Amino acid sequence: MARAFLGELLGTMTLIIFGAGVVAGAVLNRSKAQNSGWIVIITGWFVGVVTGVFVAQAFGSPDAHINPAVTLCFALLKGDFSKLLPYALAQTIGAFLGATVVWLHYFPHWRESPDPAAKLAVFSTAPAIRSYPWNLVSEIIGTMVLMVGVWAISAGQVSPALGPYLVGLLVWGIGASLGGTTGYAINPARDLGPRLAHALWPIAGKGSSDWAYAWVPVLGPLAGAGLSAALLTLAAR
Numbered sequence: 001m002a003r004a005f006l007g008e009l010l011g012t013m014t015l016i017i018f019g020a021g022v023v024a025g026a027v028l029n030r031s032k033a034q035n036s037g038w039i040v041i042i043t044g045w046f047v048g049v050v051t052g053v054f055v056a057q058a059f060g061s062p063d064a065h066i067n068p069a070v071t072l073c074f075a076l077l078k079g080d081f082s083k084l085l086p087y088a089l090a091q092t093i094g095a096f097l098g099a100t101v102v103w104l105h106y107f108p109h110w111r112e113s114p115d116p117a118a119k120l121a122v123f124s125t126a127p128a129i130r131s132y133p134w135n136l137v138s139e140i141i142g143t144m145v146l147m148v149g150v151w152a153i154s155a156g157q158v159s160p161a162l163g164p165y166l167v168g169l170l171v172w173g174i175g176a177s178l179g180g181t182t183g184y185a186i187n188p189a190r191d192l193g194p195r196l197a198h199a200l201w202p203i204a205g206k207g208s209s210d211w212a213y214a215w216v217p218v219l220g221p222l223a224g225a226g227l228s229a230a231l232l233t234l235a236a237r
Contacts, residue, residue, distance in 0.1 A: 001083075001086055002060075003059070003060025003061070004060050004061040004062075004063070004083070004086070004087070004090075005060075005061075005086055005087075005089075005090045006059050006060055006061075006090070007055075007056040007057065007058070007059040007060040007061025007064065008056055008061045008063075008064075008065065008066060008086075008087050008090035008091050008094065009090040009091070009093055009094040009097075010055050010056065010059045010094060011052040011053060011055045011056025011057075011059070011061065011064055011066040011094065012052060012056075012066045012067075012090070012091040012092075012094030012095050012098065012189055012190075012193075013052075013094035013095070013097045013098040013101070014048065014051050014052040014055045014056075014094075014098065015045075015048040015049060015051075015052035015066050015094075015095070015098065015190070016048070016094070016095045016097075016098025016099055016101075016102070016190065016193070016194060017048070017098045017101050017102060018044050018045065018047050018048030018051060018052070019044060019045045019048040019098075019190070020098065020099050020102040020122050020123060020194055021044065021102045021105065021106075022040060022041050022043070022044025022045065022048075023041055023044075023121060023122045024102055024105075024106045024109070024122040025040075025044075025106075026040060026041055027113070027118040027119075027121055027122065028106055028109040028110070028112070028113045028118070028119075028122070029109060029112040029113040029114075030109060030112045031106070031109055038175075038176075038179075038180075039176075041175075042171075042172050042175030042176055042179065043172065045171060045172070045175060046168045046169065046171060046172035046175075047168070049066075049164070049167055049168040049171045050164045050165055050167070050168035052064075052066045053066065053163075053164035053167060053168075054164055061087075063083070063087070064164070065087055065091070066091060066094075066187075066189075067091065067186075067187040067188075067189065067190070067221075068084075068087065068088040068091055068092070068187070068188045068189050068221075068222070069143050069146070069147065069186065069187060069188060069221040069222055069224060069225040070146075070147070070150060070225070071083060071084055071087045071088060071091075072084060072222060072225040072226065072229075073147045073150075073151070073225040073226075073228050073229045073232075076225070076226065076229035076230075076233075077151075077229050077232060077233065088188075088189065091189035091193075092188075092189040092192055092193045093193065094189070094193070095189040095190055095192070095193025095194055096193035096194065096196055096197050097193075098193070098194070099122075099123050099193060099194035099197035099198070100197050100201065102122065103197065103201055103203060106122075110203050110204040110205060110206070111204040111205060113205070114205060116205060116206055116207025116208070117207070119198075119203060119205065119206050119207070120198060120206070120207065120208075120209065120210060121183075122194075123194035123195055123197060123198040123209075124185075124191050124194055124195040124198065124209070124210070124214070124217070125182055125183035125184070125185045125191050125217050126182075126183060126210065126213060127181065127182045127183075127213070127216075128180060128181055128182070128183075129181070130213070132213075132216060134181075135181070135182050135213075135216050135220070136216050136219065136220045136223075137220075138178070138181040138182045138220070139182055139184075139185060139186065139216060139217055139219075139220025139221055139223075139224065140220050140221075140223050140224040140227065141178065141224070142174050142178045142179070142182075142184050142186045142224070143186045143220065143221040143223075143224025143225060143228070144224045144227055144228045144231070145170075145174055145178065146170065146171065146174060146186050146224075147224065147225055147228030147229075147232075148228055148231070148232065149167075149170040150167055150170070151228070151232055153166045153167060153170070171186075174186065182216070182217070182220075185216075185217030185220070185221060186221050186224070187217075187221055188217065188218040188221050188222060190217075191214070191217035191218065192214065192217075192218055195209055195210075195211075195214055199211075
């Protein structure tokens with residue numbers, strides 16, 4: 001379990017370095033990638049997913065979930081919850097560390113960027129239109145699409161070397177098609193770990209960490225994972 005813990009931690013850390021990093025490049029002032037847009041952002045997350053999965057596997061986690069919602073879904077499907085808490089802890093710590101790396105990497109740019117909301121966007125998601133019930137629905141739907149897609153890829157006749165690329169493309173597609181409402185957290189660790197980093201570190205000119213919204217990108221993906229497990233169980237009967 002120690003090697004699997006390390007794999008999930010480093011895999012999730014890699015995911016966030018790419019994901020939060022591409023957002024930072026797109027929104028922070030005097031970045032050469034400033035205003036590069038949504039397609040660039042979701043492409044960065046695609047690369048983060050693919051690379052994060054490979055890193056997780058290389059460092060000892062054959063599951064390479066890098067997402068507590070994925071871990072929960074497979075725990076429910078298999079009836080084995082032994083990995084749920086260790087993996088979720090590793091993934092959240094990894095996400096926190098990944099966000100910390102991005103904060104340090106872009107260190108001079110925080111002071112050059114006056115908008116606190118743009119700085120928070122590097123670390124965590126926020127809704128385009130704040131409506132908690134519908135924001136929650138968006139996260140549930142996005143996560144269910146992810147869970148069913150990941151299950152189908154893992155259950156299909158897919159080469160293990162190809163699987164991470166297909167999962168990355170799935171996340172890319174979710175971002176392109178469904179991400180415009182809430183920024184598609186679809187991963188509790190992806191949002192909670194970096195939001196904790198935003199709250200803790202002395203980021204120049206930062207504002208609120210928006211804890212009033214923080215439950216949505218945690219509860220939504222977990223609920224989506226649970227509903228997906230129920231749906232897949234019924235479909236298999």
